[in-house]
Amino acid sequence: MPRAVWILIIGMAVNTTGASFLWPLNTIYLTQELNQTLTVAGFVLMCNSGAGVVGNLIGGKLFDRTGGVPAIISGVAIAMGSAFLLAFFHHSLPAYIALLMGIGFGGGMLVPCMYAMAGSVWPEGGRRPFNAMYVSQNVGIAIGAAAGGFLASYRFDLVFIGNGIMYLVFFLVAYFSFRNMQGNAGTTSSVIDVPEQAQVVENNKRFTALLILCAGFFVCWLAYSQWPSTISVHTQTLGISLNQYSILWTINGAMIVFCQPLIKFFIQHRVHSLKAQIYTGTAIFILAYAVLTQAGVFTAFVAAMVILTIGEMFVWPAIPTIAHHLAPNGKAGFYQGIVNSVGTGGRLIGPLFGGVLADLYGMSALFYVLTVLLLVPIGTTAFFDKNIPEQQFSKKETEASA
Secondary structure (H helix, E strand, C coil): CCHHHHHHHHHHHHHHHHHHHHHHHHHHHHHHHCCCCHHHHHHHHHHHHHHHHHHHHHHHHHHHHHCCHHHHHHHHHHHHHHHHHHCCCCCCHHHHHHHHHHHHHHHHHHHHHHHHHHHHHCHHHCCHHHHHHHHHHHHHHHHHHHHHHHHHHHCHHHHHHHHHHHHHHHHHHHHHHHHHCCCCCCCCCCCCCCCHHHHHHHHHHHHHHHHHHHHHHHHHHHHHCCCCCHHHHHHHHCCCCHHHHHHHHHHHHHHHHHCHHHHHHHHHHCCCCHHHHHHHHHHHHHHHHHHHCCCCCHHHHHHHHHHHHHHHHHHHHHHHHHHHHHCCCCCHHHHHHHHHHHHHHHHHHHHHHHHHHHHHHCHHHHHHHHHHHCCHHHHHHHHCCCCCCCCCCCHHHHHHHC
């Protein structure tokens, strides 16, 4: 693995550690400390994710124009400033919303640039640079969620301060390491040499395929976003402690790191194509939410989280890998921006959707609805590439990139 990818991995892990101090605890803080309803908490998280969508798109476009380093530096500076201000102004709901939007916008600029940069500095790596970034994100989640839960059990103020400090560390890493990184803006490995008009048609087909694929990705994130929002509050009502809830995310992150050899084995010997990885992961997601419909004790939530984590290890790295192969020259950042903004959009709508449904009909109804909705990604994965027969996700390619 190239040194530049390792630098990106370290940066992503530091960034996600900081973000994970706060995001699993947002709904708990809003409902228990600021005395807001689940619906209001969902609206606040929607504002945060909405700002993240805008940041994703701007960051992706900047990558295609500049190589991404200016966007990364700017984004982390915005997130860092907002995080430190939040440490002092978190008692007011309007200030909390505004500063959470600042964190969402700044953080949103970072992720598509880092994914696109990973693909550009190691174009022959196939799935591997994207999987490496995904794993590094979850190392940060495991560390950040555990540390955030520990700090929150003493005092919530410490969570906000810790969040700001980690963004400061990431700013220093980005400023001194990323600025000299040689990544090619917008580079992809799947461009076809055709006349200009035919290339326009081809690019439109690829973009349409991306949007169809991302429709299913949106539903996956809509369901997944319930864990740090409605499910976090639901566990509290069942008498599950904050530390126990944080352990769920530690399990999630630890599995993603230590189960990689097992996932690699299945990809090489059983789940050969990227599409098959999405089918498999989505089916496992459905099983996880079916378990949640009957969950009432901590061990049941542990079981659901273990199942969910296995599913996401198949799905999450596959989507940006497909987007990288679909992207024409000069559009790698934009395509990664679309993928990340759709994921952020799921996190935007998810808490509000889940909060309203839970307030009106209860958590069991929410879990049943999510179980049915997760059939959508299976359909979108089956049909997204029907108009691009030249785009093949072969066994050979997947095994080489596993």
